[in-house]
Structures are given as C-alpha cells and as structure tokens.
Amino acid sequence: MATATPRAKAAVRIKLRIKKGDTVQVIAGKDKGKTGEVLRTLPYENRVVVQGINLRTRHVKPTQEGETGRIVTEEASLHASNVMLYSTTNKVVSRVEIVVDQDGMKKRRLKKTGEVLD
Numbered sequence: 001m002a003t004a005t006p007r008a009k010a011a012v013r014i015k016l017r018i019k020k021g022d023t024v025q026v027i028a029g030k031d032k033g034k035t036g037e038v039l040r041t042l043p044y045e046n047r048v049v050v051q052g053i054n055l056r057t058r059h060v061k062p063t064q065e066g067e068t069g070r071i072v073t074e075e076a077s078l079h080a081s082n083v084m085l086y087s088t089t090n091k092v093v094s095r096v097e098i099v100v101d102q103d104g105m106k107k108r109r110l111k112k113t114g115e116v117l118d
Helices: none
Strands: 023-026 035-042 047-050 055-060 070-075 077-079 083-087 092-094 096-100 106-110
Antiparallel strands (some): 023 083, 035 047, 047 077, 055 070, 083 092
C-alpha cells in the first residue's frame, strides 16, 4: 500500500513569552543547567536559538579555487519548553506572567521574584 505525501501544516504562530535578548537557562537536554542569551526566536516552530547552547559542527567545502575547507560551529535551535527565563540579579529561574500596570501597558514579570522584564 503506497502512502501519500503528508500535507503541509498550516503556519501557526505560537505566542512566546521569551524574547530576543532575554537570559534563559536550559532545563532539559544535554545542555541542562547552562545559561545564555536568546539570539533568535522562531515563533512558527516554537523554538529559540540560545548563544553557546546546542552547538552543532558543520564541515564547509571550499567554494573557490585556492580556498580551504573549514569547520563551522553554530547554535542550533531548542524547543521553547526546554528553557526558562533566568534572573541575573537573583540567580534563579522562573516562569513568566503578563501583568498590566497602571498605565494600561502589558509587562512581563517573573513569578518567583516579581522582577519586571520590559
């Protein structure tokens, strides 16, 4: 019995509470316990790229005459559920809550420490 090719999933953007520039700690996987800064978020894939975490090496062939090949190390993405926001002042990981201040502006706040991020 031949199987049909799978249909492409509809592009659904997942609302992330982690933003570019946040400091996060890895809570699961081979890099568990390491902290780093978020370089990029991928909201359609529910993933984040963290500086110095989940490193992959790639061998690059020379493209021009006389150029030598090289080995490039780069960060691969992590699932957003495997990281938590890290408070640099209190050295603790925490969940994030969205609060509305007196001006009616939405702010992100760490649940454990009450530290406002935005």
